[in-house]
Amino acid sequence: MDIAVIGSNMVDLISYINRMPKEGETVEAPDFRMGCGGKGANQAVAAARLGSRVLMLTRVGNDMFAENTIRNFAANSISTKYVLRTEATSGVAPIFVDPDSHNSIIIVKGANAMLSPADIDEAAEDIKQCGLIVLQLEVPPETVYAAIRFGNKHGIPVLLNPAPAQPDLILDEVCGCEYFVPNESELSLLTGMPVDSLDDIRNAASALLKSGMKNVIVTLGARGVLWVNRNRDLFVPGMEVDAQDTTGAGDAFIGCFSHYLCKTGDVEYALRMANMYAADSVTKRGTQTSYATAAQFTEKLKEADGPEK
Numbered sequence: 001m002d003i004a005v006i007g008s009n010m011v012d013l014i015s016y017i018n019r020m021p022k023e024g025e026t027v028e029a030p031d032f033r034m035g036c037g038g039k040g041a042n043q044a045v046a047a048a049r050l051g052s053r054v055l056m057l058t059r060v061g062n063d064m065f066a067e068n069t070i071r072n073f074a075a076n077s078i079s080t081k082y083v084l085r086t087e088a089t090s091g092v093a094p095i096f097v098d099p100d101s102h103n104s105i106i107i108v109k110g111a112n113a114m115l116s117p118a119d120i121d122e123a124a125e126d127i128k129q130c131g132l133i134v135l136q137l138e139v140p141p142e143t144v145y146a147a148i149r150f151g152n153k154h155g156i157p158v159l160l161n162p163a164p165a166q167p168d169l170i171l172d173e174v175c176g177c178e179y180f181v182p183n184e185s186e187l188s189l190l191t192g193m194p195v196d197s198l199d200d201i202r203n204a205a206s207a208l209l210k211s212g213m214k215n216v217i218v219t220l221g222a223r224g225v226l227w228v229n230r231n232r233d234l235f236v237p238g239m240e241v242d243a244q245d246t247t248g249a250g251d252a253f254i255g256c257f258s259h260y261l262c263k264t265g266d267v268e269y270a271l272r273m274a275n276m277y278a279a280d281s282v283t284k285r286g287t288q289t290s291y292a293t294a295a296q297f298t299e300k301l302k303e304a305d306g307p308e309k
């Protein structure tokens with residue numbers, strides 16, 4: 001296996017509404033869709049679609065959503081050996097989208113809240129074979145901390161995407177990761193510093209380097225991405241695209257970055273590819289449905305004259 005994603009899966013339950021019901025009221029909505037999501041699963045799917053062999057350590061419930069999630073992993077050639085069953089509900093996200101595309105989202109973590117450090121031990125032999133461990137914050141923090149310690153102990157680099165924003169994250173516990181990949185608002189929350197201008201963002205990212213982080217990669221939405229470490233400071237501007245739906249752009253970025261990082265070991269190249277892959281994903285609706293396969297991405301790169309390797 002190339003990449004171990006240790007994290008969440010969710011089932012998105014998306015109701016397209018004319019308006020939110022008031023308390024005690026029932027309203028009819030014109031449409032509904034069910035989709036596979038969760039930050040861990042999204043990142044795993046993006047990396048696997050590009051051709052990485054991905055192991056997913058995650059927990060699903062004992063309900064019909066679990067079958068759907070397992071089927072989706074398998075359909076994307078992700079190893080389901082460590083998709084563990086739990087006496088709980090699966091993680092679900094009821095989402096309400098109004099006619100102006102404004103979202104209201106409820107997250108029920110369900111089985112994701114039970115992913116434990118002991119689960120890492122159970123999958124240890126297979127995780128040890130991977131070239132990268134990828135983490136987010138939709139599972140308990142002690143599991144994230146344990147995964148970082150596991151990576152450090154066995155010499156496996158760890159990428160942490162500190163999302164969703166988590167004010168209680170203990171920075172001392174996570175500075176053992178090789179790649180720390182927040183978006184602007186997560187960076188601001190974690191440092192308490194402004195992130196308005198590129199210089200602000202550089203300063204905030206540098207503050208994280210001072211607290212022991214090795215590589216800080218800040219995704220900046222349409223503006224692109226900034227990478228800083230002790231020796232480098234690289235800003236890659238965003239691609240100009242016709243954005244339709246930016247949900248899941250961060251996950252597309254991380255899945256793609258992980259894929260190319262594992263394949264080439266070249267951080268700058270992986271960043272540039274991820275910047276293009278995530279930009280392509282925002283031109284299409286949905287989350288996982290907007291992630292290109294290797295063949296589709298190659299076509300895009302030919303059109304855009306991207307950096308082949």
Ligand code: ADP
Pocket residue numbers: 163183184218219220221222223224225238239240241243246247248249250251253274275276278279282
């Ligand atoms: P998140 O989804 O976590 O908030 P961002 O919004 O920072 O993450 O987006 C992640 C990456 O996706 C960006 O660094 C950029 O490469 C790409 N991206 C996001 N929005 C756009 C956009 N409107 N145009 C071009 N690229 C985009």
